[in-house]
Amino acid sequence: MKAYIDSEYMIEQLKMLLNTPSPSGYCGLIMSKLQEEVRRLGYTMTITNKGNGLISIPGADGSRTTALSAHVDTLGAMVRSIKEKGTLRMTYVGGYMMGSIENEYCVVHTRDGRTYDGTILTTKPSVHVFPDARELKREDAHMEVRLDELVGSKNDVEALGIRVGDFISFDPRLQVKQNGFIKSRHLDDKASVAAILGLLKLLCDQQLVPAVNVVILISTYEEVGHGAASLPEGIDELIAVDMGAMGDDLTATERQVSICAKDSSGPYDYRMTSKLIALAESQEIDYAVDIYPQYGSDASAALKGGADIRAALIGPAVHASHSMERTHVDAIVGTTALLTAYLLDPAER
Known part of the structure; x- marks a missing residue:
């Protein structure tokens, strides 16, 4: 599936996202741009009362719903x-x-x-x-x-x-290097939003139908702790797509998809995390499993908000998070590939 992922498209969208200012609470412009791009891909993004974006994609099994979240707000x-x-x-x-x-x-x-x-x-x-x-x-x-x-x-x-x-x-100070490295402020979490746009383009171009209903939530208050504190009704599980932490005894590199088993809010769902690991291995997606000691996600906010869901966390590994960040295009492509494999897999989770 990675062969069909349009990495050049994702990089161009990442440039647009990074060059559009969007500190938490000031996301009107970037959400308008994102809404237009989603429409161009053949989908509809509605804006919630809070200012988050919601994209719904019907699946083969309409009795279950998997949600993905990524945040467009920044420091x-x-x-x-x-x-x-x-x-x-x-x-x-x-x-x-x-x-x-x-x-x-x-x-x-x-x-x-x-x-x-x-x-x-x-x-x-x-x-x-x-x-x-x-x-x-x-x-x-x-x-x-x-x-x-x-x-x-x-x-x-x-x-x-x-x-x-x-x-x-x-100023993001964006640079895209010929060897695939991308360095910029705010790769947390605009690299993941680019991965989700790549997913939407892949589903559209290949006319792929997810195994279950999919809801994609683009949040605008994650950096201040309550991005996905409330979710639409009927969601069974949520994958937070957010940057993977690096450093100290963590094992991920910037070319890998990072799968988080636990962060400061506690362990993520055992079955979902195990399924993501198994899919990464079967699809030959380069990945690492890590514990993020001082980290919380939109999934953390949803669970703390009382959502009765299973939750997992993956994303492109990013070095020097909340500073002068760097990742690699391989990690973004790998994130899209793993999300695609998960959404197309019909097995009960």
């Missing part, structure tokens, strides 16, 4: 306050190290639709001036946005239309 920030000198203090959106965004370019998005470029710096950004510049703790109180505008006061900034609560997105 980011918001304007916490405007300083008297004309810089902006930030507040986190999502969980990351402040040091990982130091010296990053960013964009401020006003509520009336204007955008302003800036740079995220410490409050003591020069070693030529501040003797403790190196030792300064990287935390939100010591970080600020320097706007690329002629501003020198709070009044100057407010005259631009910038207000407390405006969103701040980070």
Whole structure:
């Protein structure tokens, strides 16, 4: 099945996703683009009251439903306050190290639709001036946005239309290498969304019918913990498609599909996880099984929200998650291949 997966299509869609700002809570534009692409593939994506996307695909057995989830929201920030000198203090959106965004370019998005470029710096950004510049703790109180505008006061900034609560997105710094490596911010979880688009294209191009009904949920609040906290009625099982963690004693490489047996919310469903492992082996999909010690997914949110479902977690392995991330096209293709094998398999799970 991997031979029919259009990797070039997925990379092009990944570029579109990564270059569209979408910090948690600011996903209107990217959901509109995604809705149009899904329509072009021959499917319909409806938008829920919360802002998530839902795609329904009838299966051969209409008595069971498997859901897939991936999230399009990313890390980011918001304007916490405007300083008297004309810089902006930030507040986190999502969980990351402040040091990982130091010296990053960013964009401020006003509520009336204007955008302003800036740079995220410490409050003591020069070693030529501040003797403790190196030792300064990287935390939100010591970080600020320097706007690329002629501003020198709070009044100057407010005259631009910038207000407390405006969103701040980070430059993804996307690079696609000839050897297949893809490095960018926000591969968590836009690499998985690209894998799901590849799945939809494969189902459409090959006229494949899933073994059971399929519901695909694209969530917009995963990075803040409640993306898939509520699910449509009638879902029996959910596969969260999210980036695979790497590092320490975890075994996955960037070219592999990572199958998570347990994360901080507890073990994933034994039967589903075992089936995914068996399918990866029978389909010769390169994979690793790992434990993610400090991680939660949309499946975690659904279970904590009270959903009576079985749940599993897979995705392309990503190095340096929530920092300057990197994966490989092989991992994205492998994720699509494993999802396809699972959805086409008629065996009772």
